[in-house]
Amino acid sequence: MPSPTESMLREQYGTPEQQRDSVTVGMWIFLATEVMFFGGLFAAFAVYHMYFTRGFSEGSAEMNIVLGSINTAVLLTSSLTMALAIYHAAAGRLVRTYWLLLLTAFIGLVFLAIKFTEYYQHYQEHKAPGMWFESNSPYASAIELFFVFYFIMTGLHALHMTIGIALVVIFAIRTAAGWFSASYHTPLEALGLYWHFVDIVWIYLFAIFYIVGLHK
Amino acid sequence: MNSLRLLAESASTFATEWNWLFWMLVAVCGAVATGIAVLLIYWTIRYHRRRADELPEQIEGNIKIEAAWTVIPLILFLGMFGWGAKLYFEIERPPANARTVYVVAKQWMWKAQYATGQREINTLHVPVGEPVQLLMISQDVIHSFFVPAFRIKQDVLPRRYTAIWFQATKPGMYHLFCAEYCGTKHSGMIGWVYAMQPHEFQLWLEQGGAEGSLASTGEKIFHQFGCANCHHFDTQGRCPMLRDLYGRPVQLMNGQTILADETYIHEKILHPRAQLIQGFDPIMPSFDGQLTEEQLVALIAYIKALGPPPGTGQPSAPGTAPQIPEYEKGITGPRSTSISGSKPGAR
């Protein structure tokens, strides 16, 4: 591991600004790819929601709105702690950054714990698609399709969260090791962008799975 | 080896129109391609580098020329689009008096059923000079019904009827191919279309169908599976009356209105809960797995026969026996099966 000096300039770059800008551009492009990735799934979901409005509403009624709302609040809080971590890094208060990053990771883990609790609940209620699915509703196959999308999309989201949490922990360790400073914390900004993006995806997921079918 | 053929057989009304558009495209594109090739070769030779250190005139460009070769192709393309779209519209809009033949595709054969009761496998007999509409469905994967001599092709989908029509112009036997890869014997899913003079076709029609017309077969199935217990002939009980259903708009429970076409009826029999109807409880059982696609086609033919002759617009009088026509006419107005939207059963 390279020694944590104040200049983390990689050799292909002429100046630190160039490196900073490149990393930022790179992260935005990556987020664009993520939009297209989730976008394909949102599009397919939208089509089936149009075909099976009633069935999807019944599926949505099976969701645990309480846990879902708590999770939304949890993630929004984690975005706050992440934003604060970067704010303090920009001001040179790296100790606070360190603790805020760890807090962010912890809150992320809380989100995942609640999510897996929900998954287990669905499994127990025989709503996990495939061989575990059972339903007496006239709309059974539409409900199963709803849950297929639910598990794929929130599952992918959870995967992104897991990767994000791991990165946050790694970056917290690097903060403690002195890799970043007020003048150089671009990787943290990039990580922040990623984290906020994953949060925004959750908000859309919350809307389509929990809220859209809320009215009875 | 059969005779060397460079011109495709043309045996339908489309084929003639299609040929005009095709050869026009060949002429235009051929001219352009030749022009480019000539210029490339000519200029490569004419401006061949003579000295290793030669520096030619440095030309940046010319806005007028750019505009010309942008706008002119665009206009040509719009013309090509227009003609192609016109032809496509014709292919996709069967005339009202088209004779309907039902086709069921499965791995790896084609099964055809006529209103008068004939069935055939991997062959299709059609009259010359009369429009024929094929209503097609697949039992398994996506297939595609392709008759090169007629210039028609249409994918055949599971759980949804698709349609194509044509009018043969020349008697003969023409290749039928499956044109959508469908598994191991895809290249074996072939057959023949026999176009016959009208009187010969009539003779052929009269020969087959020992069991009776398609609609009467459907009627037997209708009783055999107990449909008549709920769907009474003249009165509307717990179940919607089926007389006059075909071709009419139906109000769904979610507020949408859809057309009761072949796909709708197919869906209702196999997956009655998929689109619940306004005003009726969801009590119809599903017949998924109990009926073959051929039986469903017969049922649909029967239900179609319960209505008035198409075009009259008047409901049939209560108490009259179902009209089972000698051959079926297509439905008036916009085409019956949904090419619009890929939603099963929707319009």
Added chain:
Amino acid sequence: MSEGPITRVRAAVAPSYLTTQRGIRSWLLTTDHKRIALLYTFSVTFFFLIGGIFALIMRLELLTPETDLVSPQTYNELFSMHGIMMVWFFLIPSIPNTLGNFLIPMMIGAKDLAFSKLNLASWYVFMLGGSIVLYAFFRGGVDTGWTFYTPFSTEYSTTYVIPAALGVFVSGFSSIMTGLNFIATIHRMRAPGLTWFRLLLFIWSQYATSVIFVLATPVLAVVLLMVAVERIFQVGIFTPALGGDPVLFQHLFWFYSHPAVYIMVLPAMGVISELVAAFSRKPVFGYLFVAFASISIAVISFLVWGHHMFVAGQSVYSAMYFSILSYLVAVPSAIKVFNWTATLYKGSVSWDTPMLYAIGFIGLFTIGGMTGLFLAALGIDVHVTDTYFVIAHFHYIMVGGTVMAYLGGMHYWWPKISGKMYPEGIAKLSALTVFLGFNLTFFPQFVLGYLGMPRRYAAYPPEFQYLHILSTAGATILGVGYVMPLIYFFWSWYYGPAAGPNPWRATGLEWQTTSPPPPDNFEITPVVTRKAYDYAGMKEELRLA
């Protein structure tokens, strides 16, 4: 690695990227974009050979109307694996990851790409994807076609669909990483003075390609994921039995796969711009128009996917929309062809091998592109879709287009990459062999399709045989034409005469440094003051009269 005496001395003076470090580790752990380009070159060549062998077996089988060489099931697996290998493991990565990787930093005066480690990672991801796909192939094959249409792929196929889909899924990430890297690089790593409109047209087309890489590939990933989930868990996303819509699969699949074909052709167009300029010794006619044409192609390419589905069961109005947009996307391609041709006018045209490939490209791409006009015409398409007409159309563009541009670019930049010249005489012969072999293989297929021969058929009616015989004959000649460069490039690496820094006397920053280049590309970062293709302005340096 042995070199001639002159290059050995030069290496002792200043190492090139080839000699600076030795040993397999220095190659497998390199972050030098030039070495990574060579790693990719080996990989794509390997995959091309595998895909090519599949094609050859197919063409041998098609010599006779019956299935006598291989069984129908094997034939179905052959065309599927040929498609998967060629599309994702040759055509898509070929020019971007070999020539693009090597040249982009050099052409913009940078030391490397923006993310050099990401670049190496992309190669490993690519190789992982390729390995998984090869595992699927040799374990038992896949028979869904490269298009994976449902419900056949999700419910009926009994072959290794999931590993094949997984391998493609993984390789998609390599594409995304590459596109991301290129966009960030072109935005942020240009040398001082290198404004956008001073960039070489190769860079413009790589940029346009990269936009498609990053925006389209994720949708492929998602649709393959859904296919895998459906197959593993037996749920019905695209299966009618559970209310799924098989046509939705087609929409999602083609939403990626249509832009993907522009991923395959845009870089080729970029190469042709460079070749035509260099071998006419003047700027490409209408630089701005060609640059903007690249961008328009990338944008419009996202709006035309439904033209693969004119008989699939979509609405007539959707079909009309897609038809008209498909005509629209043909306009910028036509503009490019006209501009390249016009570049020859009053030029100083040399007949070196790269130029032969470029001229061949322009002719063959024109034919391929114009047959696209046929396919875009709704009424015409009803007859010719799903026939050999389509196969001929896309092979004219992919093989007559992209592969020829790839070979032309390889010949052109070979001196820069290897420091050696390839043998010109035999190279011209192999270019001619490729051109003739190609046309003999694929032109008869237009006729076959027009006559009604469907695609993906192992057996066919006997009246089509003579055309298949012509096609197979062409394929063998084409194969020979492809093997020749493999041999003489390899030979020239060791025994070829040393090429100087700029054997073609071309403009472009890559020619301002040694052949092969030093590890950091340039001794000092260049400052750019000229426009692109400034032959007149550079006539002193290039020693032109």
